[in-house]
Amino acid sequence: MSKSKVIVYDTNKQDMKSIIEDVFVNFPQDVKGKKVLIKPNMLGPFEVERGVTTNPVLIEALVDYLIDCGANIIVGDNPGGQGGGVIAAAKKSGIYQASKGHFENIGTACQLFPMNSRFVKEINVSDAVLDCDILIDLPRFKTHAYAGISGSIKNMFGIVVGPGKAKLHFATPKPDDFHELLVDLYQVRVPDLVIMDGIYAMEGMGPTTGNLKKIDKVLASTDGVALDATMARMMGFDIELIRHILVANERNLGVYKEEDIELVGDASKIEGFELPISYSAEVKATAPKMAGVLDLYKLSTTVPNFCKPENCVKCGECAKSCPVGAITMDPYPVINRKKCISCYCCAELCLRECFEYIDGTQVFETLFSKLQ
Ligand code: SF4
Ligand code: SF4
Incomplete structure (x- = not known):
């Protein structure tokens, strides 16, 4: 079985434009004329400085690249807290501006999607997620008090439109169940490519109230499970405690063991990285x-x-x-x-x-x- 490649870029050594170009050399995608959905982490109307949402610098470089390649792009997410609406949240986080006219409120067109899940029969999913030819997941490098990490898998929670998210939490009051549900959602539409913003990592009690640590990294892979496992190791987690990674592996959605990952770049453990209290x-x-x-x-x-x-x-x-x-x-x-x-x-x-x-x-x- 071939290994999954994960590349860890250093933003001190390469600018974002050349990082994005290199990502597509290593993980080629036939984007010309295709519908490409860029799915950032846009949890809510947080300013860029809070480090909660995906850095606009990464989004802008990706948008520029895809426009040059002739892709039909949409940038969008379904934020949890909207505090004034989706567009207002996008503007506050700088994602709207970085999208250069391609940002859309993807929550306005959605459909009930039948789920293969122990916890929920169907969920409201954005049409943009179900209709796209290529999905590019742009998570943050951050901890999550409840799920341990908020990476590639957790970022796909945002395919669910609006109030449906609360119902999902209600259906999974035990952490292990929530981990399994995250994989159920990830399976609805597994991303074709994951590019993670690790310019600032969030440590401690993420995903919104943790502390920021500048690590100057961007991670990329076509295997979101391998990428999440790499991030978790860099943070200092025992992978066995991040159950959604294990469940995703059991379902053949990706690999997590070190021997199954081809690592390129510096993925060493970040000294003194603070994990959530619960982990x-x-x-x-x-x-x-x-x-x-x-x-x-x-x-x-x-x-x-x-x-x-x-x-x-x-x-x-x-x-x-x-x-x-x-x-x-x-x-x-x-x-x-x-x-x-x-x-x-x-x-x-x-x-x-x-x-x-x-x-x-x-x-x-x-x-x-x-x-x-
Ligand atoms: S605690 Fe925060 S979210 Fe709740 S009412 Fe006060 S400001 Fe609003
Ligand atoms: S269940 Fe508890 S932690 Fe969750 S939103 Fe309600 S009060 Fe907050």
């Missing part, structure tokens, strides 16, 4: 000893905490995003912790960073020692 060394060391404890840890202790009323503009976006209706506005958000399923949607979609994550490591250790 910390303590949990990693303890979880394999007792089945189900990792789930218990995540569900019981890493719950967002509304802590910055001085930042809050009482927009209610967090309450609207909660899939289980656990948040009431009074006049600030109040979380019903019995209802909360720790999906982190509220914290992800709050543009004002009003939530913090409770570090439950000590609580967990006490609990675990009692269970032992």
Whole structure:
């Protein structure tokens, strides 16, 4: 079996234009006259400086290249938090401007797609996803408090239009189920090419409230699973804890073992990279000893905490995003912790960073020692 190639580019050594050209030399795509969907990570109306969304520098270089090649391109995503609409979110993140007239609100035309999934029978998917000849996935190099990483696979959550996302969270309150669902969605339309923006990595409690670390990387592959596994190793994860990578591999969607990946460029582990609390060394060391404890840890202790009323503009976006209706506005958000399923949607979609994550490591250790 041939290996999957993953290339790690250094943006200090090559400009973005030559990186994109090199990507298409290594991973050729017949784009002339074809419908090409460019799917960035456009989680919401976040400014470029927040590092939540795909860097416009990468998008612009790709758009320029594809226009020169005669492709019919659309740039689009279905953001979770829209705070004023999809176009406003695209403008705020710089994605609209970088798309040079090719950005579209892909949520306006969609269809019910039958799913082969344990959790959902059908979902609303953008026509642009189902109709394109070539899909180019542009994820960020970042952590995700709930899924561990937000890479190629997780970025395809955005094929789902609007409120359908909340239903999916509701259907998968356990982390392992959510990981499996991510692969169900990835399978709807596996990307033909993945180009990951790692100019700034996000560490800690991503995908919106983590810290940025400049690493000057762009990763590319036609195998999104291999690319995600490479990113996860660079971050310092134990791959066995990123269940969606394992599930995708079991379904023959890509490879993850080091011996199955042909690595080009510097993919060494980033020293001191901070993992999400829910994937910390303590949990990693303890979880394999007792089945189900990792789930218990995540569900019981890493719950967002509304802590910055001085930042809050009482927009209610967090309450609207909660899939289980656990948040009431009074006049600030109040979380019903019995209802909360720790999906982190509220914290992800709050543009004002009003939530913090409770570090439950000590609580967990006490609990675990009692269970032992
Ligand atoms: S916590 Fe954030 S999302 Fe919720 S009401 Fe306040 S500003 Fe809006
Ligand atoms: S309160 Fe926040 S973390 Fe809890 S279920 Fe609702 S959106 Fe998810």
